[in-house]
Amino acid sequence: MPYVSDEKVRRLYWLPNLVTDTATTRGETESTHDRLVPLYGTVPNLFRLQNQLPKVVQAEEQLICSIFQDRSLPREVKRGLLSTVARARRNNYCWVLHSRGGTEQSDCLPGLQSIAVKLVSSGCTFSPHDLTSLRAAGFKDEVLLDAILTVALGQLLCTLAEGLVPELDFENPTAVDPLPLPEQELDVRTEAGPSIMAPPRRSFDFAPYATLRDNVGFVPNLFHAQGSRPAVIEAEVHAFEQIIVPDEYLSRTQKECLLLVLAAANANTYCVALQSQILAALGTAEDDLRQIANDFRRAGLSDSDLALYEETQKLSWPIAGSEFSAERLRNAGSSSEQVLEACATAALGNFFATLQFGLGCIPDFTPERILTAKDLYRLRTLVRPISDVNTPDDPDSDLVYQAQSGNNDAFEELVRRHNRRIFGTLAGILGDLDDTRDATQEAFLKAYEHIGRFERRSKFSTWLTSIAVNTATESLRRRKPLESLDEIETEVFRPRQVLQWASDPEQLLSATQRNSLVREAVLRLPYKYRVAVLLRDISQFSTEDAAATLGLSVSALKARVLRGRLMLRESLSVHFMRPEKPNA
Amino acid sequence: MLSCAEFLSEFGDYLEHSAEPGLRARLEEHLHECKTCCVIVDSTRKTIQIVTDSDCFNLPGTLGESIVTEVMGRVRQKS
Numbered sequence: 001m002p003y004v005s006d007e008k009v010r011r012l013y014w015l016p017n018l019v020t021d022t023a024t025t026r027g028e029t030e031s032t033h034d035r036l037v038p039l040y041g042t043v044p045n046l047f048r049l050q051n052q053l054p055k056v057v058q059a060e061e062q063l064i065c066s067i068f069q070d071r072s073l074p075r076e077v078k079r080g081l082l083s084t085v086a087r088a089r090r091n092n093y094c095w096v097l098h099s100r101g102g103t104e105q106s107d108c109l110p111g112l113q114s115i116a117v118k119l120v121s122s123g124c125t126f127s128p129h130d131l132t133s134l135r136a137a138g139f140k141d142e143v144l145l146d147a148i149l150t151v152a153l154g155q156l157l158c159t160l161a162e163g164l165v166p167e168l169d170f171e172n173p174t175a176v177d178p179l180p181l182p183e184q185e186l187d188v189r190t191e192a193g194p195s196i197m198a199p200p201r202r203s204f205d206f207a208p209y210a211t212l213r214d215n216v217g218f219v220p221n222l223f224h225a226q227g228s229r230p231a232v233i234e235a236e237v238h239a240f241e242q243i244i245v246p247d248e249y250l251s252r253t254q255k256e257c258l259l260l261v262l263a264a265a266n267a268n269t270y271c272v273a274l275q276s277q278i279l280a281a282l283g284t285a286e287d288d289l290r291q292i293a294n295d296f297r298r299a300g301l302s303d304s305d306l307a308l309y310e311e312t313q314k315l316s317w318p319i320a321g322s323e324f325s326a327e328r329l330r331n332a333g334s335s336s337e338q339v340l341e342a343c344a345t346a347a348l349g350n351f352f353a354t355l356q357f358g359l360g361c362i363p364d365f366t367p368e369r370i371l372t373a374k375d376l377y378r379l380r381t382l383v384r385p386i387s388d389v390n391t392p393d394d395p396d397s398d399l400v401y402q403a404q405s406g407n408n409d410a411f412e413e414l415v416r417r418h419n420r421r422i423f424g425t426l427a428g429i430l431g432d433l434d435d436t437r438d439a440t441q442e443a444f445l446k447a448y449e450h451i452g453r454f455e456r457r458s459k460f461s462t463w464l465t466s467i468a469v470n471t472a473t474e475s476l477r478r479r480k481p482l483e484s485l486d487e488i489e490t491e492v493f494r495p496r497q498v499l500q501w502a503s504d505p506e507q508l509l510s511a512t513q514r515n516s517l518v519r520e521a522v523l524r525l526p527y528k529y530r531v532a533v534l535l536r537d538i539s540q541f542s543t544e545d546a547a548a549t550l551g552l553s554v555s556a557l558k559a560r561v562l563r564g565r566l567m568l569r570e571s572l573s574v575h576f577m578r579p580e581k582p583n584a
Numbered sequence: 585m586l587s588c589a590e591f592l593s594e595f596g597d598y599l600e601h602s603a604e605p606g607l608r609a610r611l612e613e614h615l616h617e618c619k620t621c622c623v624i625v626d627s628t629r630k631t632i633q634i635v636t637d638s639d640c641f642n643l644p645g646t647l648g649e650s651i652v653t654e655v656m657g658r659v660r661q662k663s
Binding site for chain 1: 589592593595596597599600620623624626627628630631632633634635636637638639640641642643644647648651652654655656658659660662663
């Protein structure tokens with residue numbers, strides 16, 4: 001039975017604690033996760049990677065099983081829907097996990113597939129009208145509810161996979177074949193009201209509702225709308241209770257805020273209103289809530305919370321343009337348990353958002369405003385193509401496709417194209433020639449190993465350089481502790497050298513002398529400024545590409561580049577100042 | 585008018601000629617009055633030019649081909 005080896009678990013850089021001799025070790029895992037094995041034939045690596053949080057894994061298992069146990073839709077159709085969600089999100093891990101055995105095409109009816117794709121790509125435009133043709137084809141509401149729950153589950157699993165980046169569970173020779181996404185609609189959904197009519201459930205004797213009243217103060221409409229599926233409600237509430245409520249690693253307020261950020265990023269009016277109400281009840285001021293929902297970057301958050309929300313927002317869908325970076329969270333001081341909790345929280349947030357889009361529940365409270373698909377762009381700092389599989393202006397696109405199909409000659413051409421730039425960037429980080437050569441080779445080999453997961457949401461060069469920078473960072477960190485890459489600049493840099501430079505300073509020294517001075521000055525820069533300057537001024541990346549490579553906001557990247565340039569100016573000033581005129 | 589500290593934290597886009605008009609006007613108003621910041625802008629632009637033109641981290645002659653050979657040898661072993 002395939003499973004991730006202990007060695008591979010160790011190599012996951014952000015998991016400092018090894019999986020040790022507890023109920024979570026591989027020897028006991030199959031029996032501990034006995035509900036997953038019948039579904040998947042193994043315990044997927046996605047869950048093994050969360051072994052540090054056994055209650056979270058158990059809650060996720062219960063949710064999966066509660067959705068799979070209902071037979072309104074056959075199990076193979078559900079697998080097909082999960083596979084469809086993975087293809088729409090271009091998530092290779094989940095696609096391999098669910099499409100094993102080739103269930104997708106034959107077992108997922110086109111009508112169901114289309115609602116899955118719409119919920120995944122533009123959930124905020126989903127309306128009762130989207131279910132009309134399925135109803136006309138004889139699908140009962142029970143079946144449609146089952147389908148929507150399955151799509152929401154697919155979102156949960158894809159979110160986890162995008163955060164945790166597990167090894168594949170099964171050998172797969174080809175990368176995920178992405179589904180074309182529909183044109184983005186920018187209109188408000190025209191038909192308000194629930195899409196699915198569920199029979200009401202008496203609440204006074206239903207334990208999950210009591211849990212909700214204890215922890216939220218009321219029973220949100222989202223749960224009432226699923227009244228015909230008590231086992232699912234029970235599992236959802238249990239997941240909420242185990243993942244969101246405990247003040248264990250992240251505080252509950254942090255996790256509820258994170259859900260608010262995600263709800264806004266998903267343009268989910270219902271969830272923004274719900275989260276705002278919950279956070280207000282937990283003591284968060286209304287002005288703060290409004291600011292977090294509108295633009296959390298200006299909400300005066302601590303550096304660590306800012307990193308937490310910025311990274312976790314990337315797990316929303318449509319994705320904000322760059323990949324989630326657990327490394328950044330670790331550098332900002334998060335423990336591996338906190339990173340795991342953030343991923344699990346985001347996964348549950350996307351689950352509930354998708355469910356709400358599909359069911360069309362009416363907000364429990366009057367929303368401050370109605371979010372639309374336009375907000376998908378406004379609320380994110382980056383514009384992302386919705387329906388283009390290729391980044392239009394990526395000159396490597398064709399070669400990448402060929403390399404992903406196993407064409408090694410194409411990969412060799414990519415190595416030749418990027419060899420010089422990768423080497424230059426790494427030389428500026430590491431300094432030593434031998435270390436740079438080794439790191440360059442290692443970066444290309446990592447790229448080869450993971451090219452199947454490259455989803456073309458950024459340019460290939462950005463993705464490759466990101467791998468190279470991470471490789472060099474790990475190499476440096478093995479030598480000595482590094483300052484955090486994610487500190488926000490708080491002090492203004494005060495220049496000391498303020499004498500005029502020569503009008504043509506490059507004429508003052510030979511090229512060899514200039515190169516030597518620049519090299520020494522760059523290598524003396526603190527690491528975070530050095531990397532930013534290298535990408536902008538040596539490797540000539542655009543500001544946006546450099547920011548994406550480092551997982552930073554554009555404004556943070558600009559601040560670092562400016563600080564690095566001012567420091568370089570300080571170092572070089574003494575060599576390039578205007579020569580003093582002899583006294584007359 | 586902007587202080588020198590404010591100027592120094594805001595002039596990154598100005599260096600790259602991408603500051604929005606309102607900010608650019610405030611920065612230029614400051615530069616009109618502050619010789620020290622004029623020197624800093626001029627010397628920072630020259631710094632960028634020198635660093636950008638530098639060959640200090642270039643891949644040495646034959647090393648490029650040896651990296652390609654080494655990487656592709658290991659790739660072909662794996663595949």
